[in-house]
Amino acid sequence: MTTNQLPLTKEESAKTAKLLDTIDLEKAVLLNEIDTLANPDSNHAVNNRASWQTIELQFREATFYLKVAIDQQIAGNQTAFKENLQLYRRNWQQIAFIIEKEIQQTALFNVVQLFNHKITYAIESEHELIAKQVGQLNKWQNLFAEFSHQQNDPQLLELLTDCINDSAWEETGFTNEKDLLISFNQALVELETIDPELSDILTMDVGIKEDAASFSLENEPITNLYHPIWDKISPYYDKSQIACDIFETEKTDNSLEALQAYIGCWLNIGEAIADEGFCELLNLIDLCLLLADNCQQLADNPTCLTPEYGPLLKEWQLLFKIYLHDVPTEQNLLLLIKVLENDLWFSPLTVEDRKLFLELNLTDELEENNILEAIPIQPEKIIAIPSTKIIVETKKINPEFIKMLSDEFVLLVRNLSPAMMDLSDAYAFQAILKVHYLKFEHLAKACETIELPGLAKVFKSVLTNIVEGCENKADFSKNERTLFNECLLLIQMYLMDVSNKKSASTLVNHLQTSDWAFPLDNSQALSLIQLLSAVEISSDSDNKSFEDRKTTAESTDICLKLPEDVNQELLNSLLNELPVLTASFSAMVQKIISLDLNLDHVLEAQRIAHTLKGSGNIVGITGIAVLTHHLEEILAYLTENQCFPTKALAVSLLEAADCLEMMSEVILIGETEEPDNALQVLQSILDWSNKIFKEGLPEETQSLEAETNLPVTTNNEQTVTVQTSKATETVEMTRVSSQLIDKLLRITGEESILKEQFKERINHFSEELKTLNQLTGSMQTLVLELDQSITLQSHSTHNKTIDSEFDSLEMEQYNELHTATSRIAEVATDIRNLNITMDEKLIDLKYLMRDEEVVQKESQQIVQSIRMVPVSTISSRCQRIVRQACRMTNKEIGLTIQGNEVLIDSKILNGMIEPLMHLLRNAVDHGIESKTIRQKNNKTEIGKINLEFTRKGNYVVIRCQDDGCGLSSDSILHTAIKKNLITAKQSLTKAEIYKLILMPGFSTRTNATQVSGRGIGMDVVQTKIASLQGQMSISSVEGEGLSIEISIPQTLSSMLSLLVRCNGCTMAISNHGLEKIYHADDYELLENNRCQIATEQYTTRYFAELLGMPITGDETKKSPALRISDETGKTYLVFVDELLGYRNLLVKDMGGYISHIQGVTGASILGNGEVVPVIDLVEMLHHAVKYDFLSVDATKGMINKVGELPMALVVDDSLSARRTAVMLLEDYGLEVKTAIDGLDAIKQIEDKQPDIVLVDLEMPRMNGIELSAHLKGNKETEQIPIIMITSRATEKHRKQAKAAGVAKFMLKPFSEESLINNINELINVF
């Protein structure tokens, strides 16, 4: 604020001093009004658009007249200048009128009126406007224009005031205190209320030149929401403020007098506070008295009075007012203390004093809630509701919801904090916001769900601004970033006390700031502030009396039904986190009751229970919410009292954890049926909760010792990634349907197939280019030869005909033939060069293709990895199953899970859950002995089950070992004989005996148990594992334990397979059961379908035979063999015609209608587009083939028993002719071979006879006629039909061909259809 340099005379000073002080005070009032104006909650801030439009018109007109007036003054036309200035003033008078009557903004009206006075004075005076004043007028115009757009900006109004008070006006006497007095006449009335003592101080002969409103100087917003004490002490405070100002500005005796007045004020303030008895202000009394004491000491030593005390007092004044503004905070108290710690004081506060004050304050804060309730809300602060008053019902909100919401918000703020820390980095800011901005949407939805519509709107508003910033702008401005940062803080403040109307209004004010991309307008702000304010915290359920507490669990308390109007997004979010949270909770409870006594685990369990409760409540799943609520109560007690659960409580907690997990599973599969023991578990937890509430935890059992009967399962090796909040802080999780992932997998698979096809085409092209290179080389040689021949020929002609007196050039003996030869040579060179260029380009293309291959593979791996989940996702379930089985069998078993980090395709892992649970239940029920038996057998009382997951190539090996009784071969044999599965005479190996337990319904038990029946479903386990392409093996030592090893592929989407050719068909053999591949020389064929390798003998089978194909090859001719081992441990050798190699194939389903064909895992598409069935040889070996294999070719339209494809031999010396024929015939499904001439054809026919021969007539060495005659003259080949294709159309050639035995004579060019028809006619293939 500029200093108001009034030209006062000494005589007037005494009179004007009071007036000036009044003005200064009024300026404070004015500034206060400015703040009120800036506050959209105020009545005056109601935006009257129509009025502002009228003002704008007037303003434009005024601008015009001012411009004209100034121009006229420059031109020296004083009359015109005055006339225009009068018009200018008239506009401003109109504006003032509108402001007063319609806009009703007193502060603005006062400012404009002041301005009008100045203009009036300018018109009436004889002076011309000096340059500075013209500048101020222009400045006024600009500021007002700006103000009309940003009506809430108090700074602009201050600048307008400054503009009026500028010293430029003084130079021509434009300033007049009279004007000021008129403008502030309203305030004079209020002066009457000022304490008489104030008048005394005001009458002092001082010229206060500093702005009295130091608060506004410090930009401290002055509001009316003060501590109730403020009303009592404000008169003293005001006086002290004046005294302070006098003290600061005067260095004479007046300062001492002012100081004395100041001390008096503060003593009065201290007393007033003490009289009112606000306990939270006890500290303040002491501080006030300390200040007065220090000031008194200063007054007693006037020589020590230095100007340095002025700012110190001023600081105190400001901080004191801030402290009582709204709720007194510890931070503000500290600031006050710091003032008194200043060394300038005679008795500054020490650090110890500070601690004492703060400690006292802390005690006071315990009663803060009561104080808050005592704070009356000043009616003028609450936004005035217009005539169309919106009635907003006050909502009572569960504090737990607010806590949960607050936690979530804090988490979000933490995630955003990296960007918030550095506001200068717009890019980082935007990037982080982009990642997290959807969180605001989730929070908004959560707010709506818990009936906080106001806050939901706030989040939506923030989101709208963020989206605008992130999507529609290059980056956020620094201002916007700061705004955003402040907004987060204000939301946090609001969440700390949602019933605090001040926080609500501050937040709304902030959202109205015009710097936002979408600031709230006044009506939005009005409705928002109503919504935000209409919130009350419902009484805390924790404070309920014991009588109010729930004592009996009811069926509705365990209900897992989803509400009909469930918010799908919130539900998805819950479904995402529910299994993780329940598993983590279970793991934590497990840790709590284990010997690892760590209170952090209790705290973590409490936190998880709290989160689950919140989620359950928000989504509306009562079962989860109620159980976790009571669990949280118990855990909170344990945390607060730093104790661990008793044995009985631990059992209940474990049961509850298991129950929660089961509930989670039920919800996940979309069911609503509660777990059987849910009511019982809840009752148990309720009982504990009530007992603890009433009596606390019994002293004697508060520490959990190594209890022996707890169904504890240990997982020492477990490396479960507990997805606590820490994990979610950094990783944004998205719920994606498995179908979508499957589609992605399919697409990446297609991509890899296309890439293979592309690769093959490129290789093909590369080969052709090589041929072209060779041909070009040949052509160049031929051209050279031709050139030489022509030269020789021309020489000989020349020798005969031309006189030797002239050389050839002179005689122009180089004829056109020479020229043509040269041109051919040039063209040949060009072609060669072109070939080289193409070669280079092809190499580039190959490099590109390689790069693309790398990217494609990476993309495929990433997509595949989406489906890969760690074993840890099922480990807690395994633990629970063992615990449950332990409870039922009254056994104590430790389950160790190793390899939790191993990744498996989620489909496989889900498929493995059931068999694994069977195995674990069996291990507990049938494997591990009872305690007494274990003691007898010198085993530890606690049984051990070890579940180990390891990776072996593309397979995951699961080993389930127990230290129980193992398998009894005798019992198994006995049962097998009894069930007629084997005869008593049969001798079986141990492995074969163990395999008997995999037979359906096999059990050595006589009685069924509740846990696992009679050794339930080992056949089911076996079938399930087989369906997942897995294998299972059993090993056991009687009395020592059992080990079951399962190996399953890591993923089902791709499979390492062996490509083979059988009877002309390409097939893929999955590596399920495939142990080894033998070369033909590695084995020795024996009789009766057996063969020998080293000392081992194997049963042999032919692959073709397994597929239902005829064995076409020579049985005596040895083929490669595959060693296959089935589930029973039996090994076979399977002969295949030809091995093509190993491929990692993308196995696809065979359409939606074909689920599973026995022995066929699926099919895959090779790089060339060929479809190959993927064969599971183990399954094929087990199940006899039902149908003969049929070969189909649509192009042939025939369905034949598989044999070799019909073969055509194309004999032509022209490469292009051969190539065309090959392409055509191959497309029609023929196997095609080529020969370059008759002799070559004969050689090939000797190797393998074709079904048809297509022959050219003219060829080197042996032409078509000769070849045909040769074939027809040979008994072995006479039946081969021959088609001659030639360009010789004469009858003579036809006759020759016919005589040679050609069946069809075709002329070049020929149509595809005619050729196909001819072939079909001859060999009937199409």
Add this chain to the structure above:
Amino acid sequence: MELEGELTDLSLDNLLNKSKVNGKDLRYGFQIGNLNLIYDAKIACELLKDIIIYSVPNTPKWMLGLINLRGNLVPVFDLENYFGFEPLENKYPLLLVLGKREKAVAFRVKAYPELLNDLVKEEFIPKLIPKIENHILVVYRGKKLWLELDKEKFFSTLGKMVCD
């Protein structure tokens, strides 16, 4: 009309673009043996010629195998064989693909399907061969008696038979 990918040169572009003509529902008719079958023009369909069918082991002979339809594996059936009719002449082997992606199924037809829009619904379903009588949705009368096949049910039955 929803179509998957491009049609072959045998495409019925103009016809397929509309499923209704003059407010009447469009259907396509084809013959399997002596059965006149129709399907709704709204069903994605495609005619294929000269496409290789890859046999699958352990399947009945009326399942011809699989085709690679732009990266999707589509099972191909020989309905003449399934119903026990005379085998098709092989001069113009045509495959009619109904449905798309995992619900696509192909079978051989002897001629292009014909567009039918003047059909009158019959109230009763006549006695038919057992293999089809449970898979007929509606019987229509035009110049011939047309049977609207319940594609989903019929091919699901076929698929199940293949897997059994």
